[in-house]
Amino acid sequence: MGVDYYNILKVNRNATEEDLKKSYKRLSMRWHPDKNPDIKKTEAEAKFKQLSEAYDVLSDPQKRQIYDAYGEEALKSGNVPPRPTSGGATCFHFNPRDADDIFAEFFGGSDGVNGGGRGQSFSRNPHADGTGQPPRKIPPVEKNLSFSLEDLYSGSKRKMKISRTVPDVYGKPTTVEEILIIDIKPGWKKGTKITFPQKGNQDPGTIAGDLIFLVDEKPHAMYKRDGNDLLVNQKISLLDALTGKTLNLTTLDGRLLTISLTDIVKPGYEMVIENEGMPISKEPGKKGNLRINFDVKFPSRLTTEQKSDLRRVLGRS
Template sequence: MATSQRDYYQVLGIPNTASADEIKKAYRRLARQFHPDMHSGAKKSEMEKKFKELNEAHEVLSDTDKRKKYDRYGAQWEQAEAYERARQAAGAQGGGQAHSFSGEGFSDIFENLFGGRGRSGSPRGFSAQGEDLETEAELSLREVLTGVTKRVNLMEPTPCLTCRGSGAVRNRPCQACLGTGSHVESKTIEVKIPAGVQDGTRVRVAGKGQPGVNGGKRGDLYLHVTIAPDKIFRRQGSDLQATLPVWPWEAALGAEVMAPTLTEPVRVKIPAGSRAESKLRLKGKGLPTAAGGHGDLFLILQIVMPSSLTDDERALFAQLGRLRTGDPRADLLAAAQRG
């Protein structure tokens, strides 16, 4: 069944002391995040792999009997049944004596059964680079503008002090780590994300992945960057858009008003005779570009009416209505009649 050599507890992001309820909650949370139907393109195939690994870890750790075997034997938990049968058979042939394997200890028997390999499945003397880790990092537009240092929590195995990482003490499974050779501990690191990073970018942090095997290099950590929606600004590449409300008289007569940016508000000039949906361009007030400059901020004018009018204001609007001739709906009505 097993297709992955990653620690199942690390796959679910939980300690090896997690309860059944914690295992279930972790699985449900990650299943929503990694489900292939939630992604498209190249990322879909990547998520399919992660989702398969996640289901495999959940299937083992949510089953009490399988979890006991996994806690004791690690990635080789399925082959452990063969080991148990071989040990029992040898005991029966030797009159029920546990030393029927010519005095070999647990680790020696295990290595003989599985071709000279230890728990991790790596041959003696063979070094291998640790696996890469991946996680999500959500940034606000202001963090994209300036760059940011993010704190990332990782679940990392550390060698067991009792058995010094071997998984066994006096040829028996280590009781401190249940034969795994390590404990899973939470570790927080700081990752600097540069300004101008794009949505969907993978930021590589060298040497922050899983530890290597037999002295091999550590893997890398990859952060998948997503940019959170903003309440005010809409992103279009390196450019930004925002709606700027103006009074009818400001649009008609022109005015100077304050407008928002990702940093401090700035004063902008509304040209006389401006119409609704007109755009004002603020050069260089957007996000950093790959070329080293900045995009622009476009303010889209929205003409708004007061929620209530005073008697004087109502009189002025009535006077304007008497002075203004023509029908603003004339072109619309004519076009509707033409079909």
């Protein structure tokens, strides 16, 4: 078997994708050279690369299948024993991922590209078709994924079960299922792309396509989003518009927001509450504004006495 990737990641041979993620997160933070200046740098670098390689192999169904069946040597050399009906060994190309790239997917990455993808898949020899050209990459697959405004306000994690078609060790199409973890960051907007590299379908002799989820927003019963701001319409009576009112609004994270309305509300009046809008994903700790637009409800009728009282109070003769 050579190197024992399971032992390196401190997981058993039945480890799930979630098990691999948890163990990699814990151990990579412990051994990352930049995170542990007290550890001898050469030792930390070697251990960190080992962890990354183990995670790269075990988190990829094709690489893991070959490693489990034939060991590290066959995986890295690309020489997999043939099927009984074939005449020679099947040749594969092992393309390991960069250790820092894997680490960045867990603890870094830019807005819109923060998926839990695994990157390079295990593919056939780049020149297996005899053309001398590198393998073609399958076009990406894009899917819409709707989230509530509450999820996009506070952030959330969602597990997605996917099925995709990939060639097995002999090139025969086979269906594999995986659980992907989608980590939604507070403040992400509609249209944000979450990319899982090479988690799409794959044909023999090609590189698997990327799987891309596009963030969509579900309509909210109270709030509407405008960039980083939140808009809300509030109906008030003409009396409240003239004399004031205390408003109680429930925020997207469940807080009760008490707002004192003291100004006279005129047609088109908008009240702005700073820092009570959506989180700004690229500026942690900052939020947009809450903008309240008022709809003044006028009475449908007034008695002669009421009209007289209003003329007196408002100073009209």
